[in-house]
Amino acid sequence: MKRKVGRRGGIAALAAMGAVTPAAAQVSGPREKVVYHLNQPGGEEFAFYRQFLVNVANHLTVLTPGQFDFRVVMHGPGVNLLRIAAKHDPQVAARIDELKLAGVRFEICRITLRNSNIRIEELYDAGEDDLVPSGVGQLGRLQWDGFAYIKI
Template identity: 40%
Template sequence: MQRRGLAAGIAFAAAGPAAAAPARQRVVYHVGDEGGPEHAAWRTALGNMRNHLDAVGDARLDLACVLNATGVRLLLRAAEDAAMAAQVAALRARGARFLVCANSLRGQSLAREALFAVPEADVVPAGVVELARLQAEGYAYIRP
């Protein structure tokens, strides 16, 4: 089923600028690891999210990012790194939500308040359950 969605996206891209605007999309990005050297994987995920918004348009994209396991540390890093904080803030300003796994916070002894501007409403009981819930609601799953 995901292959059909990918094929449709490729077909749309191949059609060029004369093609009709894409339909509304619902997408969840999954960040579940440390991010690697220089946090390159996190920067890639944030860049992919920005590019997705640019391509589809803010008004036509419901965008969420679920952070679990050591991926929650992206927002810990953003609390200390002005450039990363700016990327996260810019995505939020465009409607993206960053949903943080409460199990992961507890398991790593991290307080929500230590993360970059995470409202209580954006802490979910379990990241994997949230991913499954969003996919059941029609969100496409992307793990950059």
């Protein structure tokens, strides 16, 4: 049976053969690129959003500070995390604040806002720089750029 050599094993083998140096094997920029996809409603008492934010926070605990690019892309009912839940539940708002301070970017679909007649001012702690032209388009672009896609 043939044994597969993973990325790490392959780089180590190449380095041992002198084909690549350890410095050349290191990746520049963020070590982990992650995008969470949020397009669901929050549920009763925002239970889904609360658990979603817990999952994001838990994921951060295993990343090296400053060595990641972490995004939450929201479209459709997912924008209600910022439109309704964060405005009505101080714990949800506090968790979002903590995640943002830790480096998580919350990106909002401009098409959803336009089609649902939602003004940016209706969203918790959101500005023009948080908008992306299309949530689904952004997910595709980020995956193309090497982001791990996570849907809960």
